[in-house]
Amino acid sequence: MLPVVALVGRPNVGKSTLFNRLTQSRDALVADFPGLTRDRQYGQGHYEDYKFVVVDTGGIHGKEEGLDLMMARQSLQAVDEADVVLFLVDAREGITAADEFIADYLRKQNKKIHLVVNKVDGIDGNAASADFFSLGLGELWQIAAAHGRGVTQLLQATLDPL
Numbered sequence: 225m226l227p228v229v230a231l232v233g234r235p236n237v238g239k240s241t242l243f244n245r246l247t248q249s250r251d252a253l254v255a256d257f258p259g260l261t262r263d264r265q266y267g268q269g270h271y272e273d274y275k276f277v278v279v280d281t282g283g284i285h286g287k288e289e290g291l292d293l294m295m296a297r298q299s300l301q302a303v304d305e306a307d308v309v310l311f312l313v314d315a316r317e318g319i320t321a322a323d324e325f326i327a328d329y330l331r332k333q334n335k336k337i338h339l340v341v342n343k344v345d346g347i348d349g350n351a352a353s354a355d356f357f358s359l360g361l362g363e364l365w366q367i368a369a370a371h372g373r374g375v376t377q378l379l380q381a382t383l384d385p386l
């Protein structure tokens with residue numbers, strides 16, 4: 225059995241971009257429109273020497289009030305099925321209410337969670353990441369999914385212990 229890695233986070237943080245990089249496909253819809261990827265999507269991840277199943281999640285239709293509903297459906301199920309969860313946040317936007325909601329949920333799960341600060345290209349990643357420690361998920365990884373920066377290190381931390 226390959227390990228299952230779920231990508232979770234609010235709309236527009238770059239989940240589908242990371243999914244595409246990990247699966248080297250264009251299957252996931254990457255868009256500037258939040259919530260366009262409406263269903264969970266599975267792919268075979270092969271990145272350098274790593275092999276795994278990766279699950280992209282979407283289905284958030286944009287409004288934070290709707291987040292409860294979304295989390296109760298596709299994304300919750302994806303978290304449940306995963307060996308490890310990558311919780312993505314956006315370095316450029318900082319913490320949002322939706323991030324806090326998701327963090328609260330994830331902290332209660334008995335899962336390996338890695339907090340991933342995406343979009344650190346062209347900005348000071350350490351400065352942009354500092355706020356996210358307050359989500360209470362411990363260590364975090366800085367990446368730029370669109371360019372691949374930090375992805376190998378993230379996979380090492382995620383998959384080597386499994």
Ligand code: GDP
Nearest residue numbers: 235236237238239240241254255343368369370
């Ligand atoms: P999702 O809703 O979480 O699946 O997010 P998407 O993967 O659809 O990406 C949302 C937007 O963020 C798109 O315009 C992407 O091009 C952009 N994006 C994703 N990753 C990066 C990154 O590493 N750096 C920058 N600057 N933009 C990114």
Ligand code: MG
Nearest residue numbers: 239240261282
């Ligand atoms: Mg998406």
